Amino acid sequence: xxxxxxxxxxxxxxxxxxxxxxxxxxxxxxxxxxxxxxxxxxxxxxxxxxxxxxxxxxxxxxxxxxxxxxxxxxxxxxxxxxxxxxxxxxxxxxxxxxxxxxxxxxxxxxxxxxxxxxxxxxxxxxxxxxxxxxxxxxxxxxxxxxxxxxxxxxxxxxxxxxxxxxxxxxxxxxxxxxxxxxxxxxxxxxxxxxxxxxxxxxxxxxxxxxxxxxxxxxxxxxxxxxxxxxxxxxxxxxxxxxxxxxxxxxxxxxxxxxxxxxxxxxxxxxxxxxxxxxxxxxxxxxxxxxxxxxxxxxxxxxxxxxxxxxxxxxxxxxxxxxxxxxxxxxxxxxxxxxxxxxxxxxxxxxxxxxxxxxxxxxxxxxxxxxxxxxxxxxxxxxxxxxxxxxxxxxxxxxxxxxxxxxxxxxxxxxxxxxxxxxxxxxxxxxxxxxxxxxxxxxxxxxxxxxxxxxxxxxxxxxxxxxxxxxxxx
Amino acid sequence: xxxxxxxxxxxxxxxxxxxxxxxxxxxxxxxxxxxxxxxxxxxxxxxxxxxxxxxxxxxxxxxxxxxxxxxxxxxxxxxxxxxxxxxxxxxxxxxxxxxxxxxxxxxxxxxxxxxxxxxxxxxxxxxxxxxxxxxxxxxxxxxxxxxxxxxxxxxxxxxxxxxxxxxxxxxxxxxxxxxxxxxxxxxxxxxxxxxxxxxxxxxxxxxxxxxxxxxxxxxxxxxxxxxxxxxxxxxxxxxxxxxxxxxxxxxxxxxxxxxxxxxxxxxxxxxxxxxxxxxxxxxxxxxxxxxxxxxxxxxxxx
Ligand code: HEM
Numbered sequence: 001x002x003x004x005x006x007x008x009x010x011x012x013x014x015x016x017x018x019x020x021x022x023x024x025x026x027x028x029x030x031x032x033x034x035x036x037x038x039x040x041x042x043x044x045x046x047x048x049x050x051x052x053x054x055x056x057x058x059x060x061x062x063x064x065x066x067x068x069x070x071x072x073x074x075x076x077x078x079x080x081x082x083x084x085x086x087x088x089x090x091x092x093x094x095x096x097x098x099x100x101x102x103x104x105x106x107x108x109x110x111x112x113x114x115x116x117x118x119x120x121x122x123x124x125x126x127x128x129x130x131x132x133x134x135x136x137x138x139x140x141x142x143x144x145x146x147x148x149x150x151x152x153x154x155x156x157x158x159x160x161x162x163x164x165x166x167x168x169x170x171x172x173x174x175x176x177x178x179x180x181x182x183x184x185x186x187x188x189x190x191x192x193x194x195x196x197x198x199x200x201x202x203x204x205x206x207x208x209x210x211x212x213x214x215x216x217x218x219x220x221x222x223x224x225x226x227x228x229x230x231x232x233x234x235x236x237x238x239x240x241x242x243x244x245x246x247x248x249x250x251x252x253x254x255x256x257x258x259x260x261x262x263x264x265x266x267x268x269x270x271x272x273x274x275x276x277x278x279x280x281x282x283x284x285x286x287x288x289x290x291x292x293x294x295x296x297x298x299x300x301x302x303x304x305x306x307x308x309x310x311x312x313x314x315x316x317x318x319x320x321x322x323x324x325x326x327x328x329x330x331x332x333x334x335x336x337x338x339x340x341x342x343x344x345x346x347x348x349x350x351x352x353x354x355x356x357x358x359x360x361x362x363x364x365x366x367x368x369x370x371x372x373x374x375x376x377x378x379x380x381x382x383x384x385x386x387x388x389x390x391x392x393x394x395x396x397x398x399x400x401x402x403x404x405x406x407x408x409x410x411x412x413x414x415x416x417x418x419x420x421x422x423x424x425x426x427x428x429x430x431x432x433x434x435x436x437x438x439x440x441x442x443x444x445x446x447x448x449x450x451x452x453x454x455x456x457x458x459x460x461x462x463x464x465x466x467x468x469x470x471x472x473x
Numbered sequence: 474x475x476x477x478x479x480x481x482x483x484x485x486x487x488x489x490x491x492x493x494x495x496x497x498x499x500x501x502x503x504x505x506x507x508x509x510x511x512x513x514x515x516x517x518x519x520x521x522x523x524x525x526x527x528x529x530x531x532x533x534x535x536x537x538x539x540x541x542x543x544x545x546x547x548x549x550x551x552x553x554x555x556x557x558x559x560x561x562x563x564x565x566x567x568x569x570x571x572x573x574x575x576x577x578x579x580x581x582x583x584x585x586x587x588x589x590x591x592x593x594x595x596x597x598x599x600x601x602x603x604x605x606x607x608x609x610x611x612x613x614x615x616x617x618x619x620x621x622x623x624x625x626x627x628x629x630x631x632x633x634x635x636x637x638x639x640x641x642x643x644x645x646x647x648x649x650x651x652x653x654x655x656x657x658x659x660x661x662x663x664x665x666x667x668x669x670x671x672x673x674x675x676x677x678x679x680x681x682x683x684x685x686x687x688x689x690x691x692x693x694x695x696x697x698x699x700x701x702x703x704x705x706x707x708x709x710x711x712x713x714x715x716x717x718x719x720x721x722x723x724x725x726x727x728x729x730x731x732x733x734x735x736x737x738x739x740x741x742x743x744x745x746x747x748x749x750x751x752x753x754x755x756x757x758x759x760x761x762x763x764x765x766x767x768x769x770x771x772x773x774x775x
Contacts, residue, residue: 034731041727048717048724048764080715193713202711232557232620261627261708272710396710406712410699417695421688449736452588452681 027098036092043088047079093190096183104180107173116157116168116429120442123429128455129444130462138432138439142167144468145430145441148461154428167430169445175423176448182416188409196402203397208279208390212247217399218267220248225255227276227393240273242393268399275394280326280339282306286349286387288365290315290380299380306390315380316356323350324387328366337364349384424450428458441465477552478616480545481571485609487538488574488602494531495594501527502592502672528591535598536582542575542605549618557620561630566765567616569638570608573761576642577601580689584646584682592672593682596649604645629704637697637722641757643690644729648754650683654747680743683750684736691729698722721760728753 026032050071051058059068059077075082123129134141142158142165149156149169159166207213212223225243232238245255246266256264264271283306290300290312302310304321311318328348329340337350347367353360355378363375363382370383428445443462447454501523549568550560563572581597584590608616621630653673660670673679701719702712713719732749735741741749 030734030737034734037727037731037734041724041731044720044724044727047715048720052715234620236620238557238620261629261704263707263710270710272708274710398710400711403706403712407703410702414692414696414699418692421692450681450685452678 024098024102027094028102029095030099033092033095033099036088036095040085040088040092043079043085046076050076050079052080053078089190093187096186100180100183104177107176107180110170111173111177114157116159116166118166118168118429118431120431120433123431123442123444126429126444127446127451128458129442130458130465132441132443132462132465133435133438134441134465134468135438136468138165138434141439141441141465141468142432145432145443145465148464149428152457154426164431164433167432169428169430170426172423172425172448175420176425178416178419178423180416181412182420185409185412185416188412189406190409192402192405192407192409194402195405196400200400200402201398202400204274205395205397206277206392207242207395208282208392215269215397217397218269220246220253220267222271223247223252224393226257227391229276229391240276240393242273242395244271268401270396270398270400272396272398273393274396276391277342277394278326278344278389279392280342280344281324282390283321283324283349284388284390286321286324287385288319288349288351289383289385290317291383293379293381296381317380318354319382320352321349322352322362324348328364344389347384347387349387351382353378353382355379424448424453426454426457428461477545477549477618480541480548481605481609481616484538484542484545484571484574485602485605487534487541488578488598488605491531491535491538492595492598492602494527494534495591495598498524498527498531498591499595499669499672502669531591531594531598532582532585535578535594539575539578539582542571542578546572546575553618556618559621559630561634563634563638564618564621564625564630565615566762567608567611568618569634569761570604570611572635573638573642573645574601574604574608576639577604577645580642580646580686588674588682590674590678592669592674593650593653593679596653597646600645600649627704627708629700629707633697633700633704636693636700640690640693640697641761643686643693644725644754644757647683647686647690647750648757650679650686651747651750651754654679654683654743655751658744658747676743680746683746687729687732687750687753691726691733694722694726694729698726718760718764721764725753725756725760728756 054077056068059071063071071077075084079085124131142160145167146156146158146169149167152171154169154171157168159168201217205213207222207224209224209227212221214221223245225245227240227242229240230238239259241257241259243255243257244264246253246264254264254266258264258271258273260273263273285306286304288302288304289298290302291297292299300312300315300317302312302319304310304319306321306324309318309320323337324347325337325339326347327340327343327345329338330336331338340346348364350362350364352362353375358377360375360377363373365382365384366372367384367387371381375382425448426445428443430441430443433440433442443465445454445458546562546568549562549571553562553564554560563569577597578601581594581601584597585594654676657670657673657676657679660668661676674682698719701722705714705719706712732741732746732753735749736746
């Protein structure tokens with residue numbers, strides 16, 4: 001298992017082949033594997049202790065300027081994408097592939113092994129060994145042994161000689177094959193990951209009900225039919241749901257309601273329900289209270305639907321809600337109103353007012369500042385007393401062609417690791433030497449791991465062997 | 474809700490009793506050993522007196538505790554079904570810990586059944602008890618079953634969480650065995666005899682069992698983490714986002730990966746392996762507890 005490095009004589013110049021061998025030796029060494037795993041664990045720990053991908057001021061506030069400067073230099077704020085992190089991963093792949101190349105052929109050969117030839121000396125030097133003298137016929141003893149091994153699931157090879165018979169029994173080599181399957185799988189997973197990074201993409205989209213969005217990567221359109229939230233009885237959120245329709249060449253192809261754990265997949269592009277929020281440039285409804293300027297008394301109230309005209313007959317008013325901003329901002333250069341942020345900090349609506357068939361200049365009405373503007377030529381004051389925000393659905397849009405390869409590698413990894421943990425490789429040799437009063441049996445074996453179980457098995461075997469002969473000598 | 478909380482409470486007391494009985498068993502076995510040391514080997518089998526029945530009782534109490542623990546989890550599953558239509562009784566920190574103690578105790582009983590070594594019980598049942606005890610120390614609002622938040626409301630929770638937690642239980646077992654190894658090793662080095670450590674299995678055996686426990690946990694954690702990645706691929710839009718919890722699962726897995734490979738070089742058995750098993754278990758505890766309470770991330774819903 002542990003590679004033995006051959007000391008090259010110091011005087012000799014280093015040949016190319018030797019250099020190559022040394023390189024292979026280095027890259028297939030267990031020490032390197034252990035080192036890389038520990039390094040990877042430490043780097044990952046750094047990444048979980050220091051928050052990743054935050055805005056600079058977050059770090060500066062927590063750690064100070066100097067430390068932040070070092071973090072940036074060392075890549076600690078995005079450690080999983082640094083060159084050194086990737087290098088360690090790649091080295092681990094090279095390491096396990098070289099290990100496979102160095103060690104697997106021998107394991108493969110041993111599966112197909114069909115000859116057995118060892119000395120009694122070799123058997124006696126094994127970790128577990130016993131010597132038993134039996135008064136029985138050597139042929140019977142050999143058969144008994146072979147049977148005992150076969151019953152325990154060993155594959156038995158027998159080499160019959162004139163004076164002595166050698167027996168080799170082995171099982172569980174598949175456990176070691178499985179370990180090497182695990183080694184290959186690591187590289188498969190990494191390849192899948194790289195592929196996803198290179199030819200996949202990930203986007204985030206804020207989508208409104210009733211709108212259609214073009215998805216250039218798939219050359220089709222996505223229509224958001226509906227977005228809503230389900231609640232439990234106690235008011236906690238049960239699920240976020242969006243009904244989406246895929247439209248291609250003007251035709252509806254597919255409609256699906258997605259929830260947090262149930263994305264829509266079309267042409268390899270995945271649409272995930274990832275967040276939601278209140279829209280910042282439109283509302284569902286708004287409630288407007290009308291006061292008479294002269295008396296400051298409330299004379300009417302209207303619930304306005306988005307861009308629909310409402311008529312207040314008694315007051316001779318027609319109102320329409322034409323615009324909304326969540327956080328009022330005014331761009332003096334373009335003379336344009338916009339929302340400074342997506343937060344509902346300073347909401348305002350724009351009202352189109354027709355008073356006794358006369359259209360007035362459309363004013364902005366503020367939720368927080370009811371008396372900000374006076375509307376010229378009107379008997380009334382308008383107050384925004386509430387509104388129902390329009391929800392948007394946040395969709396994550398992603399395509400990752402590497403993911404299937406990752407699943408393939410993962411499956412091999414789990415199968416390989418499980419089998420290698422469950423199947424223990426064992427080898428037992430026995431030599432039956434015929435003597436004057438029967439036979440002498442040298443039996444010995446090794447377990448690659450799982451020594452206790454093997455010890456028990458070996459003890460039972462020798463017990464049985466002794467019992468077989470009647471009286472042990 | 475009260476029904477399952479009551480059963481969890483009963484479990485706690487039963488595990489406490491079981492732990493006491495196992496320690497009682499250790500002490501009684503030591504007493505039984507002393508005359509033997511003094512050179513009256515024949516007396517030992519009669520003087521054995523207390524050890525035998527205490528050991529029996531300990532096993533039965535543990536088994537009964539396991540049943541109640543299972544019943545409590547089952548009841549909690551039923552209650553969850555009533556309020557939210559999902560049943561996984563490992564959906565918050567409290568339930569997860571109650572499940573881990575179930576897995577540890579179940580694993581221990583299997584071990585005892587297979588190898589018949591009762592001395593291990595004092596250590597491993599203690600860990601199961603501590604897990605249950607720490608769970609009951611959580612504030613009440615963590616103990617009750619709230620409906621699942623949308624991200625968790627999925628069939629993946631059944632399999633991903635239970636498998637990951639089972640791997641933690643296996644690593645807990647390895648950690649307990651590591652402690653046992655070090656204690657016995659020290660007693661042997663000091664040449665003390667007639668102590669409770671004589672009733673422990675041999676050092677090689679403890680070492681080997683610890684390795685086996687890791688070899689149960691290692692594939693389970695691999696499987697659990699990969700299931701988590703598959704779930705993330707459905708829920709978060711990517712199978713790996715370096716969220717602290719999943720990163721810690723990877724860290725723990727790498728730590729045990731290094732252990733497995735280090736054992737192939739002979740030097741890493743026995744003493745060093747025992748220390749490493751304890752270190753690994755501390756990392757598991759951090760992954761299980763620390764991450765939820767100290768680091769922020771997508772998994773921080775506990
Ligand atoms: C990175 C992920 C790796 C995983 C998941 C992994 C997994 C495993 C597993 C599960 C075993 C079986 C252990 C046992 O039976 O006790 C094993 C054995 C082994 N591993 Fe790895 N390994 C990895 C990397 C490496 C690397 C980089 C090397 C390079 C030297 C290596 C060298 C070995 C050797 C030599 C064995 C013994 C194989 C045999 O049975 O002959 N491993 N590995």
